[in-house]
Amino acid sequence: MSAKEQVERLELLLARVKARAAEPRPAARVFTAPAAAFAAPEPAASRYTDDVAARAPLTAPPTAPPPDELQEVDELQQVDGDSIPPETVASSPPEEVRAGWSSPPPTTNASTPPEMYDDVDVEVSAEVVEVDIDVDDVPRHAESGVEPVAEVARSVPPVELDAIGPSLGDELEEVDGGARLTEPHEPSVDSEPTFQAAAGEATAIEAPVLPANEIEEPAPSSSRRPIAPSTAPNYDDVSAYAEESSPRHTPPPESGKQVAAPSVAPPRRAPSTVPPPSVEGHTLIGGWREPGLPRGAPPASLGLEAPTSPPGFDVAEAATRVAPEVTRGVLPATMKAHTIQGVAPMFVPKSFGELLDASLDL
Amino acid sequence: MAEAPAPFDPGSAVTFDLGRGAASDARGARVVFLPSASLEAIESSHPDALVRIGEELGRACGARASARLGGSSGVLGASLETVITQLAGELALAGIGAVQIERWGRALVLVVDNPVAGDAFIGAVLAGALGVASGRDLGTACLGAEGASVRYFVGSRETGARVTSQIAAGEPFAAVLQGLQGRSA
Numbered sequence: 099m100s101a102k103e104q105v106e107r108l109e110l111l112l113a114r115v116k117a118r119a120a121e122p123r124p125a126a127r128v129f130t131a132p133a134a135a136f137a138a139p140e141p142a143a144s145r146y147t148d149d150v151a152a153r154a155p156l157t158a159p160p161t162a163p164p165p166d167e168l169q170e171v172d173e174l175q176q177v178d179g180d181s182i183p184p185e186t187v188a189s190s191p192p193e194e195v196r197a198g199w200s201s202p203p204p205t206t207n208a209s210t211p212p213e214m215y216d217d218v219d220v221e222v223s224a225e226v227v228e229v230d231i232d233v234d235d236v237p238r239h240a241e242s243g244v245e246p247v248a249e250v251a252r253s254v255p256p257v258e259l260d261a262i263g264p265s266l267g268d269e270l271e272e273v274d275g276g277a278r279l280t281e282p283h284e285p286s287v288d289s290e291p292t293f294q295a296a297a298g299e300a301t302a303i304e305a306p307v308l309p310a311n312e313i314e315e316p317a318p319s320s321s322r323r324p325i326a327p328s329t330a331p332n333y334d335d336v337s338a339y340a341e342e343s344s345p346r347h348t349p350p351p352e353s354g355k356q357v358a359a360p361s362v363a364p365p366r367r368a369p370s371t372v373p374p375p376s377v378e379g380h381t382l383i384g385g386w387r388e389p390g391l392p393r394g395a396p397p398a399s400l401g402l403e404a405p406t407s408p409p410g411f412d413v414a415e416a417a418t419r420v421a422p423e424v425t426r427g428v429l430p431a432t433m434k435a436h437t438i439q440g441v442a443p444m445f446v447p448k449s450f451g452e453l454l455d456a457s458l459d460l
Numbered sequence: 461m462a463e464a465p466a467p468f469d470p471g472s473a474v475t476f477d478l479g480r481g482a483a484s485d486a487r488g489a490r491v492v493f494l495p496s497a498s499l500e501a502i503e504s505s506h507p508d509a510l511v512r513i514g515e516e517l518g519r520a521c522g523a524r525a526s527a528r529l530g531g532s533s534g535v536l537g538a539s540l541e542t543v544i545t546q547l548a549g550e551l552a553l554a555g556i557g558a559v560q561i562e563r564w565g566r567a568l569v570l571v572v573d574n575p576v577a578g579d580a581f582i583g584a585v586l587a588g589a590l591g592v593a594s595g596r597d598l599g600t601a602c603l604g605a606e607g608a609s610v611r612y613f614v615g616s617r618e619t620g621a622r623v624t625s626q627i628a629a630g631e632p633f634a635a636v637l638q639g640l641q642g643r644s645a
Contacts, residue, residue: 450543451536457568
């Protein structure tokens with residue numbers, strides 16, 4: 099097949115699809131989804147227990163929902179006759195999807211000739227196909243980031259749909275504006291968990307409602323952190339931090355970028371009425387002046403004088419240095435401490451012979 | 461005030477008879493002039509012979525000094541200055557060195573500056589000169605050198621031997637001389 103022929107066929111297919119999309123469709127049309135739609139481990143939303151769970155299939159992406167889910171939608175539409183035809187829910191993709199569609203979806207087999215769409219009749223059946231998929235078997239943290247779907251919805255006990263019929267209509271009203279629920283969830287102040295700081299306990303944690311088949315993915319590390327203005331610490335009330343053993347810190351982001359956290363208990367400022375003493379007649383960098391006092395030198399009544407110290411003199415070191423303290427006695431410069439008694443015999447030889455004889459006698 | 465000693469007269473101390481090839485002292489006794497190196501050679505080979513040569517050299521010097529002073533009685537009755545003047549003159553002519561007297565109390569000490577040979581030779585010369593000049597039997601003991609000067613104690617042979625042993629034991633010569641003073645007192 100040449101490229102030209104392929105383009106022509108694709109254009110025919112596009113025109114056919116547009117014609118079908120423009121045709122009015124029955125309100126309660128139910129079709130079975132192809133088996134390929136169940137290839138992914140979609141959770142079985144066979145039971146809708148409350149309004150949260152009931153909202154889940156209505157916010158599903160424009161992929162083919164499970165047949166039982168479609169069955170549930172038909173029943174819900176019958177309960178609420180004022181609702182908009184469910185073609186935007188089950189039988190047709192959203193508008194933005196149709197507007198941007200220009201080629202067959204990648205899930206379809208590209209080798210399939212377009213004649214298959216002409217000849218094959220879609221088998222419509224109201225038979226409910228139950229698909230038992232064990233959600234627990236799905237790894238919680240798969241490599242692709244797949245998370246368990248609608249943990250809140252599965253934890254709520256089941257309730258009959260008839261029991262919630264009157265209120266379900268209101269919920270379907272919200273579904274009609276379904277684009278609003280399918281929009282990306284933006285964190286807002288109202289949806290953030292709030293803490294009653296005064297009561298000391300967390301209350302009314304309003305988590306964002308997720309559809310049953312919506313994949314709850316963890317927020318990326320670079321996303322904005324929730325800010326709770328109502329839980330801002332009151333720094334004036336220092337007693338609120340008395341029982342804390344460790345300071346509060348905003349956990350560092352996974353990327354390693356440290357987010358500056360405010361100090362738990364900022365140091366108190368002692369009220370001062372006298373300016374600090376200046377060093378060598380100079381004030382500190384930037385200067386300091388007591389509010390309310392006139393500019394210039396401090397008044398003499400304060401008794402503050404600039405210390406005069408030699409250069410290199412460290413006041414703190416001089417205060418802690420240990421120096422010897424010497425105490426000396428009072429003594430005279432000279433003192434007589436000996437007494438000589440008698441006269442030493444002096445040998446003065448009169449001749450050489452006398453000295454020689456004296457030396458020989460030694 | 462004592463009279464000044466008569467100066468040493470070296471005239472006619474040595475006569476050289478060139479025709480006969482002889483040298484003689486003032487008394488006509490023949491003398492031989494030896495190089496100082498010969499003394500070192502004899503000291504190394506025959507130390508006792510060098511001591512013997514020294515004693516004979518000193519005797520000759522003492523005899524000439526004594527002759528100048530009128531014999532042994534004149535030497536013993538003369539002053540220290542007169543005796544040392546004549547004795548030092550004779551030892552200088554012989555080339556022994558410059559001799560002077562030190563009196564350490566009652567001890568007589570001779571100091572020789574610029575000695576020509578070793579302690580044993582010089583000690584023998586001094587003992588021979590003083591013995592002949594005074595007519596006493598005496599001995600000398602080396603107290604040690606101080607620079608170019610060597611001190612010798614003059615006394616009896618027994619005392620000289622004791623001083624030599626004490627100096628060899630390491631005692632200072634002043635202490636040895638001090639010890640001799642108390643012994644005699």
